[in-house]
Amino acid sequence: MKKFLRTIFLVDLLQGLWVTFRNQHPKHIYTEQYPAERPKVAERYRGAPRLNINPDNGETLCIACNLCALACPENLIVVTSERNEQTRRKELTEFTYDTSRCMFCGLCEDACPVDALELTQDFELATYTRDGLIWDRQLLEEGPKPTPYRF
């Protein structure tokens, strides 16, 4: 009898409907208003790469050891260097990083002995051309520039 009444009065369906109504409360809103509001990503976020420079003298931190290129599973980093005759040290000439093939696994970052290569918190990597996905040394040293959107 009880079961019959429950069936007649649609108790099971109303119960579910009540859950839906409870969740209508504005405090349950979860939508992120990107791009009006930039989401805050975690500190360890693995996003766009950057080649760090020494803030004191503007020189690159990279010692052109090529470890990042060797660590990368996708072989997408190319480091070229030149031996400086005076200091007898290798100096970085060109650094290319192909973001189109990168899977942001972080292995290159882990391999770098001087923390020169870093995956930053920027995540806006889209470009209009394929070539734009290949980042050269200049782009990498400037680092990603988050786009400000205005409405």
Added chain:
Amino acid sequence: MPEPTFLDSTELVLNMGPQHPSTHGVLRVILKLDGEKVIGTECVIGYLHRGVEKIAENRTYTMFAPYVDRMDYIAAISNGLGYCLAVEKLLKVEAPPRAQVVRVILTELNRIASHLFWLGTHALDIGAITPLFYTLREREEILKIFEDYCGARLTTHAFRIGGLQYEVHDGLERQVKDFCDYIVPKIDEYEELLTNNRIWVERLKGVGILTADECKQFGVTGPVLRAAGVQWDLRKAQPYSGYEKYDFDVPIAHGADTYDRYVVRMLEMRQCVRILRQAVEGIPEGPILAKVGKVIKPAAGEAYVSIEAPKGELGYFIVSDGSTQPYRLRVRPPSLINLQALDRMVRGGLVADVVAIIGTLDIVLGEVDR
């Protein structure tokens, strides 16, 4: 040629997929129909084949780790755990206790995330759209924890061979505890939405029955097997990564139908919360990486390790020839093997149930095709 069937109607061959939204990816099912009745199926897979096993042969052990995340991307952390355990077995090292506990925490969170995603999409396939929004909202909390821990949300690459790469971030314990308190009422809420809902019950009860014997014949594992009444969970049967230290139950059901698989997975999420609560209480201090050296070069030999992924038994078989790259790596994906049972489950049923049954198997095509 179509063969004539009952009532002189002809057999109808219908292609379902690969773009069908309810096949959870790019699965193509060729259905042979007699009216509404399914009289045979054939699965066509391989649309997402990336040759993961072959890639492994051309990468060093360390380099291959991020690729396993891309097989079952809903439960990337479980994949990573299985791979790391297999290489560790080959190297004969064990992760330090601190790493093991963190691994358990992340894998259990991932299990909840995978089940939440399954619940949302499965309900969506049946026609209940609301749960999807709620489950994805809760899954987001888990992904935030992942992001804080390792910097990525989906393809996490969280574990390294021999332990962990990243030290636990401040507030992981707090986050996990808060999440445990948060998710339990939410699971109750899903049950309120679905468990007694007459449409849900009518659509799922008695649909897609796969008995325990049939499960064993097909090699089906995971919640599908447990819903058939077999108490088989690798976390209990052959504990790895310190699972023997935790107190939890393996939920089973006896109906072997789609509804019972739903029940089993819901109970499993509650058990995950139980494990999580125990694990965050005692994260031991200590190193997070065992001494494995920079270059991983196991001695020649082979190792098979299987773990209980959210979808079933996930196994890695690695043959090493003593170099830095695997000679052969074979993955035993739970999704592919569970998918074999699809034909048995849908045969004789109605065409509308096919979607329910694909959903209940909880397949991820990235893992089926690899």
